[in-house]
Amino acid sequence: MTRRIVAVLAILGYVSLHLPLLLLMLGSVNVSRSGARWDGFTLEWYRRLLHRHDLLVALRTSLIVGVVATIVATGLGTLAALALGRNRWRITRAVEALLLVPIVTPEVIAGISLLILFSAVGMHLGLLTVIIAHATFCLPFTILVVMARLRGMDRSLEDAALALGADEFTTFRRVTVPLLMPGIIAAALLAFTLSFDDFIITFFTAGPGTSTLPLVIYGMVRRTVEPTVNALSALLVIGTTVLLLVAQHWMTPERVGTNA
Amino acid sequence: MTRFRTMLRDALHRSPRFEAVVLLLPAGVWLAIFFAIPLGIVATYAFRPRHILGGVYPGWTTVHVVRLVEPLYLVVLQRSVLLSLVATLLALIVSYPIALVIVRATRWRALLLFLVVLPFWTSFLVRTYATIFLIRDTGLINHLLQAVGVIRQPLRMLYTPGAVLFGLVTGFVPFMVLPIYASLEKLDPALLEAAEALGAPEWRRFVRVTWPLTLPGVVAGSMLVFVPALGSFLTSDLLGGAKVELIGNLVQNQFTSARNWPFGSALSLLLLVVVMIGMLARLRLDRTRTRPRRGT
Amino acid sequence: MREGCRALGSRREFLRACLQGGLSLGTASALWSCVTRREPPPVDERPRSAAGPLEHDLRIFNWSDYIAADTISRFEREFGVRVTYDTYESNEEMVAKLVAGGDGYDIVAPTGYLVPVLVEGGLLQPLDHAVLTNWANLVPLFVDDEADRGGRYAMPYQWGTTGLAYRRDLVAASPRGWAVFADPSLRGAVTMLDDGREVLGAMLKWRGHSVNAVDPRQLERAKEDALLVKPNLRAYLSATVKGQLISGDVAVAQLWSGDTRQAQLEEERIEYTVPAEGSVLFTDYLAVPRSAPNRRAAHAFLNYVLRPAVAAEIAEQTGYGPANGAAIALMPHPVEPPDEELLRRVEFQRDLGPATDLWDRLWTEVKAG
Numbered sequence: 001m002t003r004r005i006v007a008v009l010a011i012l013g014y015v016s017l018h019l020p021l022l023l024l025m026l027g028s029v030n031v032s033r034s035g036a037r038w039d040g041f042t043l044e045w046y047r048r049l050l051h052r053h054d055l056l057v058a059l060r061t062s063l064i065v066g067v068v069a070t071i072v073a074t075g076l077g078t079l080a081a082l083a084l085g086r087n088r089w090r091i092t093r094a095v096e097a098l099l100l101v102p103i104v105t106p107e108v109i110a111g112i113s114l115l116i117l118f119s120a121v122g123m124h125l126g127l128l129t130v131i132i133a134h135a136t137f138c139l140p141f142t143i144l145v146v147m148a149r150l151r152g153m154d155r156s157l158e159d160a161a162l163a164l165g166a167d168e169f170t171t172f173r174r175v176t177v178p179l180l181m182p183g184i185i186a187a188a189l190l191a192f193t194l195s196f197d198d199f200i201i202t203f204f205t206a207g208p209g210t211s212t213l214p215l216v217i218y219g220m221v222r223r224t225v226e227p228t229v230n231a232l233s234a235l236l237v238i239g240t241t242v243l244l245l246v247a248q249h250w251m252t253p254e255r256v257g258t259n260a
Numbered sequence: 261m262t263r264f265r266t267m268l269r270d271a272l273h274r275s276p277r278f279e280a281v282v283l284l285l286p287a288g289v290w291l292a293i294f295f296a297i298p299l300g301i302v303a304t305y306a307f308r309p310r311h312i313l314g315g316v317y318p319g320w321t322t323v324h325v326v327r328l329v330e331p332l333y334l335v336v337l338q339r340s341v342l343l344s345l346v347a348t349l350l351a352l353i354v355s356y357p358i359a360l361v362i363v364r365a366t367r368w369r370a371l372l373l374f375l376v377v378l379p380f381w382t383s384f385l386v387r388t389y390a391t392i393f394l395i396r397d398t399g400l401i402n403h404l405l406q407a408v409g410v411i412r413q414p415l416r417m418l419y420t421p422g423a424v425l426f427g428l429v430t431g432f433v434p435f436m437v438l439p440i441y442a443s444l445e446k447l448d449p450a451l452l453e454a455a456e457a458l459g460a461p462e463w464r465r466f467v468r469v470t471w472p473l474t475l476p477g478v479v480a481g482s483m484l485v486f487v488p489a490l491g492s493f494l495t496s497d498l499l500g501g502a503k504v505e506l507i508g509n510l511v512q513n514q515f516t517s518a519r520n521w522p523f524g525s526a527l528s529l530l531l532l533v534v535v536m537i538g539m540l541a542r543l544r545l546d547r548t549r550t551r552p553r554r555g556t
Numbered sequence: 557m558r559e560g561c562r563a564l565g566s567r568r569e570f571l572r573a574c575l576q577g578g579l580s581l582g583t584a585s586a587l588w589s590c591v592t593r594r595e596p597p598p599v600d601e602r603p604r605s606a607a608g609p610l611e612h613d614l615r616i617f618n619w620s621d622y623i624a625a626d627t628i629s630r631f632e633r634e635f636g637v638r639v640t641y642d643t644y645e646s647n648e649e650m651v652a653k654l655v656a657g658g659d660g661y662d663i664v665a666p667t668g669y670l671v672p673v674l675v676e677g678g679l680l681q682p683l684d685h686a687v688l689t690n691w692a693n694l695v696p697l698f699v700d701d702e703a704d705r706g707g708r709y710a711m712p713y714q715w716g717t718t719g720l721a722y723r724r725d726l727v728a729a730s731p732r733g734w735a736v737f738a739d740p741s742l743r744g745a746v747t748m749l750d751d752g753r754e755v756l757g758a759m760l761k762w763r764g765h766s767v768n769a770v771d772p773r774q775l776e777r778a779k780e781d782a783l784l785v786k787p788n789l790r791a792y793l794s795a796t797v798k799g800q801l802i803s804g805d806v807a808v809a810q811l812w813s814g815d816t817r818q819a820q821l822e823e824e825r826i827e828y829t830v831p832a833e834g835s836v837l838f839t840d841y842l843a844v845p846r847s848a849p850n851r852r853a854a855h856a857f858l859n860y861v862l863r864p865a866v867a868a869e870i871a872e873q874t875g876y877g878p879a880n881g882a883a884i885a886l887m888p889h890p891v892e893p894p895d896e897e898l899l900r901r902v903e904f905q906r907d908l909g910p911a912t913d914l915w916d917r918l919w920t921e922v923k924a925g
Contacts, residue, residue, distance in 0.1 A: 002462050009357035016354075016430045017379050020390035023400055027393055033822060034803040036398035054641070076287040083283035087276060095284070097543060102295050104535040106491045106511050109528045112521070112652070113298030119656040126660075136294040139287060189381070197383045203649065208615035208660045209640035214385060219620035219643055221389050221498075223795040233386040240381050244374070312909070313677045314648065315655045332917070336924050397805045416744060418805075419791035501791020502750040505923040516648045517752065518916040 021237055028230035035227060045231040055216060055232065062212040064127065065202075066195040069134035074188045076135075077142025078180070084143065085150030096147075099140045110137060111204030118205065125207025133205040134198065138191035145190055149183025189247055193240075306526035314519040324526040333510065333527070340507040341534065343421070344489035347428040348436075351485045352478065354429065355436035359477075362437075363444045373441070380434035388498050391427055392418060395499075419501030427495040432488060436481035443477030444470070483542055487535055507531055603682035606855035614853040615640045617650060617661040619840070622714075624869040631860050637853050654679045654845060661845055662854040668703035668839045669905040671710045680709045681846045687855045690862030693882040695893045698839050701904060710841035711858050712879035714814070714871060715894075717837050717902060718754055719830040721797075721816040723823075726807035733831040734762035736808055737785040745807040747800070748785075750792035752919030753905060754836065755782055758810060761834045767903050770911040779918040783925050792923075801826055817875030817889075830901060837894060837902035839879060 028046070031039035049055060084092045102110070114133050115125075123129055157179065161171040199214040206215065213236075220229040306324055308316035327333070362372045379387060394400050395417040402414040417423055447470065455465045493508035502509075511531065514524025616628075620643035628639050644650045647667050654664070654674070666674055674680050685691060688711070698712035720731050726745070737746055737758075748755050757767035759778035769775060790806060798819040800806040811819075816828045842861065844854045860866055867880035868887045877891035884890045894902065908915055 002466075006357040006360055009354065010361040013354040013358045013433060014375060016426075017433060018375065019400070020387060020394045020430070021379070021382070023393040024386070024390040034398070034799060035393060036803045076290055079283045080287035083280035087280060089277075092280075093543075097539060100539055101532075101536075102291065104487045104491065104532065104539075105295075105299065106508065106528050106531060108512050108515050109299070109302055109525070110295070112515055112524075112656075113302040114294065115652070115656045116301055117294070117298040124660060125653075132294055136291065139291060143287065193381050197385070199385060204652065206642070208617070208642060211642050214383070215643075217383075217385060219645060221385065221796075222645060223621045223798075229389075233383075233389065236386060237382055241378060244378060244381060248374075310913075311655075312912070313655050313673060313679075314652055332921055332924060336920075339924075396800075396803075398803050416790075497750070498796075501747070501793060502923065503786070503789070503791055505920065509923075510920065513916075513920075515652065516646055518912065519648055519651065520913065520916065 024230050025234045025237070027227050028234040030227065033226055035230075045227045046235075048226075048228045049231055049235075052228070054211075055213070057209075058211050058213045058216045061127070061130075061210055062196055062214075065130050065134055065210075065212060066192045068131045069138055069195045070188050070191040072131070072135040073138035073142045073191045074146075074184060077139055077187055077191075078146050078184055080143045081146035081150055081183075085147040096144075099143060102137065102140045107137075107198075107200040108204075111201040114201070115204040125205060125210070127207075127210050129205045129207065130202055130210050130212070133201050134195040137198070137201060138194050141194060142187040142191050145187040146180065146183045149180055149186070153179050185247065189243075302525050303529060305522050306529055308522050310520050310522045312519070314515070314521050316522055321522075324520075324523045327523060328526055328530055333530075336505055336510055337507050337530065337534070339505075340490055343425065343428070343504075343506065344486050347425055347432070347489045348482050348486045350425065350429045351433050351436045352482065355433055355440055355481065356478075358433075358437050359440040359444050362441055376434050376437045376441075380438070384431055385494065387431060388427055388495055391423075391430065391499060395423055395426065418499065419503060421500065421504050424496050424500040424504050427499040428485075428489045428492065431495065432485040435484035435488075439477040439480040439484065440474060441477075443474040447473055479542060479545055483538065486538060490535060491531065601682060603684040604851070606684035606687045606852050608852055610635060610637055610853045610856055611850035612636075612853075613638050613640065614663070614850050614857055615642075615661050616663045616857070617642050617644065617653075618663070618665045619643060620645060622665065622840075622874055624866075624873040627861075627866060627870060630866075631857060635853070635856055635860070637850075637856070639857075660847070660849065662848040662850045663842055663857060664845055665713060665840055665842055666710070667905070668701060668841065669907045671704045671841055671843065673907045674843070675704070675709045679846055680843050681848065681851070682708050683711065683844065683858070684855060687852075688859050688862065690859050693862055693864055693867070693880045695879055695881040697893060697899075698879040701839060703839065703904065704841065710843040711862070713840045713842045713861070714874065714876040715837065715839045715879055716813040716876045717830050717894075717898075718749070718758070718810065718812055718835050719816070719828055720808055721801060721811040721819065721826055721828050722808040723801060723804060723806075723825050724827050725825045726804060730827065731808055731829065731831075733833050734758050737788055737810075740788065742807060743788050744790050746788060746809065747790050747793045747797050747806050748810040749812075750794045752915060752922075754810065755792070755922065756915060756919060757836055757905070758831075759785075761831070761903075764833065767834075767836055768906045768908065770908065770914075772914065775911075775914060775918055779922055782922045786922065786925065798822075812876075813891075814874055814876030817891075821875075830898060832901070834901040834903065836905055837899075838905055840876075 026038075027035040029041050029043065031042045031044075084095060111133070114129070114136070118125060118129050158171055158175050161175045162168070166174070197214060198212075199218050202212050203215060206212065217229065217232065220232070305316050307320050307322060309319050309321050310324075311317050358372075358376060362369060362376070365372055392399070396402075397414040397416070397418065399418070401417065402411075405411045405415065417426075451469050451473070452465055455469050460468065491508045491511075493506065493512045496502065496504045496506050496509055507527065507530075511524055511527045514520045514527060518524075614637050616639060618641070622643075623641075628641055631637065632639050642661075647670050650664055650666065651670065651674070653661075655677070671680075685707075691707070691711075694707075694712055698715060699707050701712075704710045720736065722731055722736075724730065728741070736742065737748065739746075748758070753767075756775065756778045759781040760767055760769050760774060762781060763774070763777060765771075765774045765778070769778070790800075793800065793806075793809070795815050797806055797809045797811060798815055801809055801811075801819050802823045811828075813828060816826065820826045820828070842858055844851055844858075848854055861870070862880060864880060864882035864886055867878040867883035871878035871880075871883060871891060872887050872889065877893065878884060878887075881893065884892060
């Protein structure tokens with residue numbers, strides 16, 4: 001009985017998570033512009049996407065920003081996680097708590113404050129400022145994710161390597177890093193997604209010609225009436241799915257769950 | 261110089277504390293320059309006279325902070341906190357069964373987990389936008405209900421507080437499922453078997469064993485839902501039709517339409533304080549939990 | 557603001573100082589003054605000449621969906637200038653960037669009420685009319701508007717009104733005035749704009765006051781009216797409402813004329829009217845920020861937009877009226893400039909000055925109520 005209730009609730013949860021996305025995809029191949037009823041199948045909305053040169057430019061900007069910010073955030077984050085994850089001093093707990101401050105700061109504040117900083121030191125708004133901004137809001141997340149992996153790791157393997165005569169550096173390189181890898185990859189994926197999705201902070205730190213995809217999508221969601229925005233969103237969902245499936249080559253699904 | 265290098269290596273070797281500081285430094289400096297200092301500047305904005313174009317004038321004032329305690333803004337804050345709490349509770353009710361089903365599944369486990377992770381990686385903006393197709397007057401739910409004959413007039417779901425709640429819950433459910441799943445996975449099956457052997461019925465095993473042991477995951481997940489829900493503004497704009505004003509909208513409006521940066525800063529300080537209180541409560545919980553407890 | 561920063565010495569040095577963690581008290585206070593001090597340059601100044609060879613780049617910051625599909629590419633081909641084009645969703649988003657010194661844009665598109673404020677803030681540069689040879693095409697009404705008398709700092713681009721967009725098949729009788737939002741028979745089928753200026757402005761007009769009222773009693777009444785109609789409203793929606801009008805979820809919406817025309821192309825049963833009690837008329841301008849790096853190319857673009865054929869295509873595709881009188885005849889669906897009868901009813905929005913805070917507070921009360 002209990003099991004049945006649990007199953008029903010879980011199914012409801014899955015449906016409410018996925019039904020909207022399925023409807024979005026249906027809408028993207030529906031002839032009807034308002035999507036109020038099914039008028040037939042079409043790829044017209046996808047065809048129109050091809051004519052949106054600005055979307056391609058924005059996609060390229062998003063990819064560049066996402067990749068560079070991910071590398072910076074994951075690199076710095078892994079180092080910091082190594083410091084925090086191995087020790088359980090009172091001070092590391094305090095640092096952990098502090099890390100939550102950037103995570104909970106309203107995005108508009110983070111955006112405005114960076115805009116003020118950049119203008120005060122005379123940095124021109126552009127790719128660099130967007131990348132810095134993205135790396136900044138991704139960094140706390142990458143630290144937390146890698147740290148979680150480090151804590152969940154079996155430390156006895158490291159001890160074994162040391163006992164068998166490997167020096168500390170070799171142990172780190174041959175044992176710690178491979179064990180940590182799923183965490184690092186999960187952190188990088190998370191950083192990339194956060195960067196790829198961000199709208200508000202990007203808005204305030206972007207300069208001429210550095211509009212990212214979410215900036216363009218936001219405008220489309222608010223203004224346009226035709227389903228091209230559905231087509232674009234559907235492509236993004238499909239792209240995410242493919243990316244995730246590829247990522248699973250590196251990580252077993254259980255690890256994605258425990259680390260993300 | 262060489263001596264210095266040797267000293268450094270020795271220090272790194274001997275003192276894990278020193279090593280930790282060196283490893284923390286790059287990220288720490290980065291966050292100090294690009295997060296703490298700018299945030300500090302904005303925090304002082306809350307005490308500056310307002311510039312008509314946005315931005316501030318030099319000088320100091322407390323008018324913006326005093327304005328915070330007006331009932332008008334406290335009402336909005338109260339409503340936001342309440343809505344976020346309800347959203348967190350509902351997300352828990354939806355998420356726990358999902359996590360349980362995933363853990364118990366054998367063949368379908370990878371797929372079930374993948375289906376939770378997928379929305380987690382999908383753009384929040386896109387997912388919120390997609391929800392409109394489900395709940396609008398001419399959306400799927402109304403079509404189905406009308407086809408079955410349950411209702412004649414479409415149900416008004418879009419642009420209601422309920423729609424905002426639905427958007428928040430479905431938006432953040434993955435954040436809740438993953439930590440709960442992680443702590444369920446770590447649960448030692450031997451404990452449950454022991455309880456079963458001792459004749460405890462299923463609900464009792466859940467209440468006495470599973471629930472207390474997965475509480476850390478529940479707390480972590482709740483924070484991950486509550487905090488972003490409290491700062492959200494997109495959901496109430498797109499699904500609430502801007503009729504449900506939340507603290508996140510209030511902050512947003514000060515910067516984007518009222519051009520009142522100092523008051524916007526004051527409001528976000530207030531928001532940060534509320535979140536910090538929640539955070540401290542969580543740390544408290546953590547601390548009591550790490551102490552050994554009788555009975556577990 | 558920029559002048560103040562020189563006190564720091566080179567900015568690179570400052571950044572290095574920060575990176576080394578040596579943020580001394582002196583640097584900190586210098587940073588402070590950079591952030592807060594602004595001394596606008598004198599307002600009455602002569603334009604620098606914009607004649608001569610064009611720069612190779614042009615950076616435009618415009619409202620989203622506010623230009624024709626190939627305006628930019630044609631300009632690029634004809635003038636050999638590479639255009640970078642970015643968009644925004646509200647005036648204030650654009651202003652935030654200009655105020656914080658987010659430099660690099662050569663053209664921005666502020667709405668009329670904002671132009672004098674930007675000019676006073678020293679954020680715009682005067683236009684060089686010597687190179688704007690097509691200026692005479694503009695309708696005098698928009699050039700003489702008090703927002704920027706004579707177009708010294710800004711060029712009128714397009715105009716529109718705020719009014720009622722409605723589905724004639726979904727209403728018993730055509731709405732005439734703002735009272736439609738209080739009509740209980742339309743409960744749940746009407747929306748107003750998600751914009752305090754527009755909602756409170758409509759309520760003020762309803763009671764015969766100005767959309768720029770600063771009298772607290774009139775504003776208080778407007779707030780009460782807004783709260784009165786709120787239970788009737790389905791939502792506060794801006795451009796998003798187009799889709800809802802087309803799908804029939806919404807029967808009457810407070811909406812801008814141009815967006816209504818875009819919706820009409822999809823659904824011919826949508827009608828538009830400016831309420832009898834009066835409403836808002838707005839002009840959007842194109843202006844060149846003071847910090848614009850490519851001012852000659854910017855002027856070339858302004859003059860290009862002043863061409864009747866170009867202005868006609870932009871107006872046709874966006875649905876708004878061209879400020880360019882010569883363009884009207886070239887439009888397949890012409891939008892005539894406001895006539896005497898319309899002008900009697902409508903008002904330009906003005907900046908509210910110190911009353912902005914009161915307006916914002918009342919609007920928050922409406923939304924929180």
